[in-house]
Amino acid sequence: MPKPTILYTRSGDDGYTRLLGKDKVPKYDLRPEAYGAVDEASSFMGLVRADPAASERTRQLICQAQRDLWMLMGELAAALDVELPQRITAERVTWLEIETDKLAAEFPPLNQFVLPGDIMIGARLDVARTVVRRAERYIARLLHENLLGNKEIFRYLNRLSSLLFALARYEEHLAGQKTTLTKNIGSK
Secondary structure (H helix, E strand, O other): OOOOOOOOOOOOOOEEEOEEOOOOEEEOOOOHHHHHHHHHHHHHHHHHHOOOOOOOHHHHHHHHHHHHHHHHHHOOOOOOEEEEEEEEHHHHHHHHHHHHHHHHHOOOOOOOOOOOOOOHHHHHHHHHHHHHHHHHHHHHHHHHHOOOOOHHHHHHHHHHHHHHHHHHHHHHOOOOOOOOEHOOOOOO
């Protein structure tokens, strides 16, 4: 009979976590906060991917972005003196821009702010977007304090939030749901 997998290490019981390399930092350090927020964003994106209402196109884009986020978290979890290959590149940022532009061409232009919540899949995408924005704020601090080795990480998250916004509007459009804008509150 195979030995069961142990899913805990007890190494963080003192409130510290080890980065890739030798650095041990408090769990509330900016790096764990940043990659924790990215992990949370990926989990919300997983809710979208698991939603039977999501289009296949949305599922595929989300899955590709989640794979990128795993690479991104690995880079964020490394101590500054650890050299890792940079997997989040300008090409991945460009991919997000291209996909966002393709989606935006498929729904009516927006000239006001959007109120999330018209359909469940769109609301989930908007929640994922806001968690990405939180991760982006943590990573902006890493960037401004010269603690971010790969500057493309920040650009990637900035574009990912735009992709998630576009996907929410795309899914509303596919469902025949008019997007509620700030001007027309109360009128659907």
